[in-house]
Amino acid sequence: xxxxxxxxxxxxxxxxxxxxxxxxxxxxxxxxxxxxxxxxxxxxxxxxxxxxxxxxxxxxxxxxxxxxxxxxxxxxxxxxxxxxxxxxxxxxxxxxxxxxxxxxxxxxxxxxxxxxxxxxxxxxxxxxxxxxxxxxxxxxxxxxxxxxxxxxxxxxxxxxxxxxxxxxxxxxxxxxxxxxxxxxxxxxxxxxxxxxxxxxxxxxxxxxxxxxxxxxxxxxxxxxxxxxxxxxxxxxxxxxxxxxxxxxxxxxxxxxxxxxxxxxxxxxxxxxxxxxxxxxxxxxxxxxxxxxxxxxxxxxxxxxxxxxxxxxxxxxxxxxxxx
Amino acid sequence: xxxxxxxxxxxxxxxxxxxxxxxxxxxxxxxxxxxxxxxxxxxxxxxxxxxxxxxxxxxxxxxxxxxxxxxxxxxxxxxxxxxxxxxxxxxxxxxxxxxxxxxxxxxxxxxxxxxxxxxxxxxxxxxxxxxxxxxxxxxxxxxxxxxxxxxxxxxxxxxxxxxxxxxxxxxxxxxxxxxxxxxxxxxxxxxxxxxxxxxxxxxxxxxxxxxxxxxxxxxxxxxxxxxxxxxxxxxxxxxxxxxxxxxxxxxxxxxxxxxxxxxxxxxxxxxxxxxxxxxxxxxxxxxxxxxxxxxxxxxxxxxxxxxxxxxxxxxxxxxx
Numbered sequence: 001x002x003x004x005x006x007x008x009x010x011x012x013x014x015x016x017x018x019x020x021x022x023x024x025x026x027x028x029x030x031x032x033x034x035x036x037x038x039x040x041x042x043x044x045x046x047x048x049x050x051x052x053x054x055x056x057x058x059x060x061x062x063x064x065x066x067x068x069x070x071x072x073x074x075x076x077x078x079x080x081x082x083x084x085x086x087x088x089x090x091x092x093x094x095x096x097x098x099x100x101x102x103x104x105x106x107x108x109x110x111x112x113x114x115x116x117x118x119x120x121x122x123x124x125x126x127x128x129x130x131x132x133x134x135x136x137x138x139x140x141x142x143x144x145x146x147x148x149x150x151x152x153x154x155x156x157x158x159x160x161x162x163x164x165x166x167x168x169x170x171x172x173x174x175x176x177x178x179x180x181x182x183x184x185x186x187x188x189x190x191x192x193x194x195x196x197x198x199x200x201x202x203x204x205x206x207x208x209x210x211x212x213x214x215x216x217x218x219x220x221x222x223x224x225x226x227x228x229x230x231x232x233x234x235x236x237x238x239x240x241x242x243x244x245x246x247x248x249x250x251x252x253x254x255x256x257x258x259x260x261x262x263x264x265x266x267x268x269x270x271x272x273x274x275x276x277x278x279x280x281x282x283x284x285x286x287x288x289x290x291x292x293x294x295x296x297x298x299x300x301x302x303x304x305x306x307x308x309x310x311x312x313x314x315x316x317x318x319x320x321x322x323x
Numbered sequence: 324x325x326x327x328x329x330x331x332x333x334x335x336x337x338x339x340x341x342x343x344x345x346x347x348x349x350x351x352x353x354x355x356x357x358x359x360x361x362x363x364x365x366x367x368x369x370x371x372x373x374x375x376x377x378x379x380x381x382x383x384x385x386x387x388x389x390x391x392x393x394x395x396x397x398x399x400x401x402x403x404x405x406x407x408x409x410x411x412x413x414x415x416x417x418x419x420x421x422x423x424x425x426x427x428x429x430x431x432x433x434x435x436x437x438x439x440x441x442x443x444x445x446x447x448x449x450x451x452x453x454x455x456x457x458x459x460x461x462x463x464x465x466x467x468x469x470x471x472x473x474x475x476x477x478x479x480x481x482x483x484x485x486x487x488x489x490x491x492x493x494x495x496x497x498x499x500x501x502x503x504x505x506x507x508x509x510x511x512x513x514x515x516x517x518x519x520x521x522x523x524x525x526x527x528x529x530x531x532x533x534x535x536x537x538x539x540x541x542x543x544x545x546x547x548x549x550x551x552x553x554x555x556x557x558x559x560x561x562x563x564x565x566x567x568x569x570x571x572x573x574x575x576x577x578x579x580x581x582x583x584x585x586x587x588x589x590x591x592x593x594x595x596x597x598x599x600x601x602x603x604x605x606x607x608x609x610x611x612x613x614x615x616x617x618x619x620x621x622x623x624x625x626x627x628x629x630x631x632x633x634x635x636x637x638x639x640x641x642x643x
């Protein structure tokens with residue numbers, strides 16, 4: 001094992017895959033000469049050249065559309081969207097083209113495509129640059145939506161996404177690039193569509209993903225000091241959603257809290273709690289509680305913004321509520 | 324063009340015409356559902372264009388795609404079966420009228436969101452350029468699509484990256500029911516190519532030979548490294564935008580005037596005048612096309628519906 005930041009893990013995944021397969025290339029705004037807005041592709045341009053690390057105009061429809069078209073020819077593009085908020089400028093291409101083409105043409109079209117996008121708030125970027133709209137994309141059959149919460153998962157899942165023959169939206173969190181974690185040496189993959197228990201426990205099940213994992217683990221640590229052992233299940237993939245470990249954990253703890261950075265309405269919490277009710281109603285000892293972002297466009301002011309974002313203390317409070 | 328090829332083009336045009344006329348009847352009796360946009364009047368455009376391509380040249384178009392599908396070589400049986408939603412349809416009954424494609428024939432659809440296929444075309448062309456192949460991507464779109472952002476983002480990218488792309492605007496004057504003069508800042512669409520530094524040519528879309536010649540020249544130049552080019556092919560659809568079009572936006576006289584320039588009649592006159600075929604031989608080709616449409620209808624009628632157990636097939640390429 002080696003200790004890497006999320007940024008390094010994501011970067012390594014792409015670097016190693018590009019060394020392995022010349023059909024893989026990157027396109028996006030400032031991915032080349034600049035080295036990536038979040039420095040994820042730093043050094044790529046010099047090493048792989050401008051054909052494989054393609055700077056694009058500020059033109060999200062062109063980026064995603066060209067990536068889809070190139071994928072149809074057998075290349076394996078990685079399109080970088082500077083933030084997921086800009087994905088809305090390419091929304092139609094993501095949902096009406098990428099998510100549909102394989103099905104709509106009877107399986108003829110194959111899209112080995114990855115769209116990387118940066119999600120999440122907390123950086124005082126204001127309402128248009130701070131959203132966590134991950135679930136919107138997870139609504140559409142035909143897309144795979146992955147969002148890791150640890151460097152180990154980020155590297156392994158991104159490699160799976162790059163090797164996948166289906167379109168994958170790979171969502172990174174803006175405030176987690178410096179998050180460090182143990183990462184296995186060398187080449188490994190983590191399959192898309194598998195939830196994982198990131199911390200074992202017996203008293204309550206916390207279901208989360210991405211940034212939510214960070215605050216859930218903090219909360220679990222606090223709770224542990226109070227004698228409450230929370231089991232933290234990381235979804236890692238929003239579509240296809242793997243409920244197996246969630247249900248298994250819930251049948252043991254009979255209590256669940258669901259944590260996400262996005263808004264509560266119609267969110268991951270709504271989906272997961274509904275599935276818990278459908279699949280494990282008889283095991284329920286308390287209503288499922290959701291922790292999520294308050295229902296406002298995120299403000300610029302730091303205190304206001306932080307008050308709208310879910311915090312570890314909110315998770316602790318929610319757990320106390322279900323115990 | 325050799326006589327044999329000329330006659331084949333005549334066959335293709337009459338096949339499209341008869342297939343769509345039958346399609347309209349089948350639609351009226353409920354055997355074809357959804358939206359259906361007929362190509363009648365515009366047959367010379369895709370016929371001439373696609374006759375000029377090489378097998379490595381990709382074709383991608385919008386939702387008025389039956390003619391393009393036929394010209395790309397999809398058998399009438401599979402086009403008709405798709406219109407009827409049968410399992411033997413080219414998209415296995417999942418696409419319908421607006422979503423036909425055949426990857427084995429380098430036909431990449433059939434896209435129903437106006438303009439959305441244009442950035443995809445840039446990607447297809449990028450794929451060939453990246454791999455060092457000499458294919459050119461032919462992207463067809465209506466004049467109505469040139470007012471949406473996709474057109475501008477895709478055409479810009481094609482020039483910035485010097486992609487092997489032939490942009491083909493089929494200007495049939497109306498975006499649904501809105502005259503190009505009411506919808507576009509410039510009604511001569513090729514002016515828009517100027518803004519992106521792209522070579523452009525206007526072509527008479529009622530003349531299949533003119534379309535063919537323009538396409539041959541453009542494809543050759545692009546293949547030799549000219550960068551992307553644009554053709555504006557002026558044409559007219561004789562039928563409504565789709566099957567449910569009351570056609571309040573144009574007068575019957577206007578349609579009749581354009582029908583005087585029917586591309587099939589034009590081509591017929593050309594073939595006879597230039598002694599490429601006798602009128603009798605052309606009647607035979609026409610009858611042959613008509614019979615093939617009849618066979619296609621019989622094939623489609625006899626074909627099974629897709630099994631309900633196949634509903635979830637092809638949501639993903641990989642096993643979940």
